[in-house]
Amino acid sequence: MNESEDLAVSVINAWKNYGHWWKSVTVLHNINLHVPTGIIYGLLGPSGCGKTTLLRCIVGRLELNRGEVIVLGKRPGSRGHEVPGRSVGFMPQETALYKNFSISEMLHHFGRLHNMNRKDILSREEFLISFLDLPSKSKNVSQLSGGQQRRVSLACALLQQPQLLILDEPTVGVDPLLREKIWSHLINISKTSKTTIIITTHYIEEARKANCVGLMRSGRILAEDEPSLLLNKYNQTSLENVFLQLCYHDQDRFQEQIPISNTDGDRQTNIPNDIDDRNSSPTSIHVSVNRINGTHLPLDNQKRKFEKNPLRYAKRVVADYFILPHMHKIYALMLKDLTVIKRSIGFLLFQFLIPVIQVALFCLCIGREPEHIPIALYNSEAINGFPTGNLSLQLLNKINPDQIHFTSFNEFNKAMDAVKQGHYWGVAAIEFNFTQAIKNKLLAFQTDPATLNASSLHLYLDMTNQQVSLTIQSIILNSTQLFLKEVLSSYKIDPSIADPPVIIENPVYGSIVPRFLNFAAPGMMISIIFFLAIGLTALMFVVEKKEGLLERSWVAGVTTIEVMLAHIIIKFFIQFIQIMLLLTFADFIFKVEIKGSIFLAMTLIFIQGICGMSYGLLISSVCEQEIEVMEVALGSVFPILLSSGIIWPLEGMPSIMRFLSNFTPLTHSVEAMRCIASRNWTFGYFKVWFGFANAGAWSLGFFVLAAILFALRK
Incomplete structure (x- = not known):
């Protein structure tokens, strides 16, 4: 490879940690990776070796702890750069598709995100469905097999014909004939359209079709070169054997480690003493320039610029992330949300009904006056044949039976036992000389304790429910006041004497009888x-x-x-x-x-x-x-x-x-x-x-x- 070639992707001295400093795990160790424009680069390695993390750093989804990533001449996420954006097509390991969308709806969604016009979307849709041997475009993603869903995912990545195509395990579960067809298409677009392709795969031998491969293990690049040169260099007949030999050598060399200082603090990280040799070995495609915003700037100069004016650098980073929204993307996302809603009309109707149901339940169950409250009644006057008259019945008739329901008992102790067993909310007891005592109190103005006691309605309440007990007291007090006024009126006495010494005037706000x-x-x-x-x-x-x-x-x-x-x-x-x-x-x-x-x-x-x-x-x-x-x-x-x-x-x-x-x-x-x-x-x-x-x-x-x-x- 010629070092003067333009690089589509350049990863320089990349370190990536996950977690906090006290329990940090290093996933990428001093990675150097260089991908010239218009080639297919195969990134090979076992699961968990850091391939996906490296790809996420390249597309701008993750920030490195140390090092630099340059994609298509700029740092990912830079203002005006289309990475992330239309310049990159990305197929993740998971299918990442809306299961209730049809194939056509998925492609149109990503087409709108990339600001493609309808004519171009339809043209690419027709080609991709035919090329990837997909079923009818109206078929829902949820109805497709796992392999078909991965092909739809690949179609979404190829849709806008990006400059950089990143495919994470694109051929898993794909028919061998279709896999060969996909590779032929990738080779064709890399040559004719100068599309740069980075592909990860478990099928190591199929990577021989790539122009260049990087063999990765435990977060490090073991070797990076053309497949044929790697086979010749290590005198092997298959890339799998080359990778196996490199893993054995790496395991032997990794036994000797030297501690170096980590810029994330005083914490020491053990790095193999030959790691730099591995990353800059003759098998590595090494380019010593860093293309930032279209200019060549050495990494050391970048660091000096940051150290000289960190505030300006920080402002630039913030400006790169907080960009004004684009209306075509908001429109595409809105249509996506509407499609999701359209696919679940029943749930949408339920959303409309939830507030109605809740407010209806609240209004029906909360704030209403308790009704039909059971009360045990012991009326001694009635038991004794009303020897002094029947004012006790007159009082009881003033109490609304829809609010308080009385059950008569002939013995006071039985009434109390019924309350204690939870059958009633209390006992209302009336003395045998209640009528006479009322007359003595109101007409003769007798106020001795015996008269006052006999002229009263005695309540023995279960006070465990405050709202019920307060309601009982309020109803009986109001009914008693009406009863006293009626008795006074019958004897031509001003009933206002029974009013308490408080006058409730018209309220400033609300009503005289408020509702909870x-x-x-x-x-x-x-x-x-x-x-x-x-x-x-x-x-x-x-x-x-x-x-x-x-x-x-x-x-x-x-x-x-x-x-x-x-x-x-x-x-x-x-x-x-x-x-x-x-x-x-x-x-x-x-x-x-x-x-x-x-x-x-x-x-x-x-x-x-x-x-x-x-x-x-x-x-x-x-x-x-x-x-x-x-x-x-x-x-x-x-x-x-x-x-x-x-x-x-x-x-x-x-x-x-x-x-x-x-x-x-x-x-x-x-x-x-x-x-x-x-x-x-x-x-x-x-x-x-x-x-x-x-x-x-x-x-x-x-x-x-x-x-x-x-x-x-x-």
Whole structure:
């Protein structure tokens, strides 16, 4: 090979570690790899030797700890560079395909990502389906065999006719005749189109068709040269024997190691003392220039430039990663999301119904007055034949039987036993001289203890359920007050004497008889949309990440921001319908009070939904498995729900919890929603606009943090 040839890929002194410094694992050891333009380069080695890691560094998905990677004349990810992007075609080890997509939909998706026009996509689609012997283009990926799915994956990599083609195990599970056909096509495009191809394979002998091969073991390049030269050099008849001989030599040489300093800290790394000789041996294609942004710059000069002005260098790196979104990529991602939705209409309808079902269950089960409460009754007057009249019956008739249901007992002890056994919520006991005592109290104004005791209804309650016991007390107190007024009126005495010394005037906001539903429903509507958005977003991204779909999109040049924006735009329409149905059912069906602007309420709920989606993105940026997403999401529900004043007023919390509640994403939004619904407040009030501002700030914060974590984790 001529050293003056232009290099498509140059990897210089590359080191890559996984993990933190205290438990770091070195995957690539001082790799030097040089791939001239327009050749097929076979990267051979066993599983786990670092081939995939090296390829991910080449396409810009991983950053080296030390060393440099130059692809098509620039550093991967540089501003304006199309690596990652249209200049590189990438086929990962996993198929990384949307299983519910047809073959045509998969190809059109990647074609749109690469900004290809429809005519070119259709032309390439027809060729690739014929060339790779694929079934009908309308057939779903999920209906294909494993080998057919890998061929679809290869078609996606070949679609845009890239300058650099990186294929990770492309011929696994492929028919031998088709494998030969694929190799013929690769050889043809490398010669006619000057396409540079890097291919990894388990079939070592098929790599003899490559112009150059690199033999890799344990993160090191053992040899790099033309297959025929390697066979001659090591006097072997097959590349497999060459590789076996190199492995034996490498194992022997690796016994002697010398410690060298690692720039990642004071930690020492053991490196074979002949590793540099291996990487710069005569079998290596060595080029001593580093092409950065189209100019030749020695690596040492790069380092000096960084040391001289690290701030400028850091700004350039940041600028390379945070690029303005491209509309054609967002459009392609939106169409992808719509296709996913179209393939699962039943699930989409269920998404629309979830908020309606939840708000219906809340309105039906929460905030309603308890009814048909069973109470044991011991009326001594009735047992004794009403010797002093029947005012006790008059009192009992004032109590609504739909709210409290009395069961009469002839013995007080039996009534108490029934309560203790859990059959009733309490005992209501009336003295045998209740009627006479009432008359003595109201007409003769007798206030001795015996009269006061006999003129009272005695309640022995089971207080384990606060809401039921408070309801019993409230109903009986109100009924007793009505009874006393009626008795006073019958004797021509002003019934207002029975009123307590408090006058409840017309309320400033709300009604004289408040409903707990009107207090809790605004918060529940916001929380329903918020938590639904979390689950759907986080799960979707983790599944795509786990199956390699996000990885493939990123290699196609899609940025994290573009993926996130496309998702939020599509979810906007789903959330709009969810919110419309939610408010319709709450307002018209269950009569939840919304006195203020419906538009303002919808906007606030929508912003809170965006906040939930952003939080879901944040969860997906730190979780790798679906179970982790579920644990984090479910673990977040109750702390946020309980501390945001949705179910119980903030005034009922300890002072420290009231302070901490200010730092949840729902607290101020819930308060703003209540102000809109119950007080008819507009955006001009502090609590309302602060609720909007708070929801927007949380949304932006979650979104930015998720974008940063996605960028760091890449």
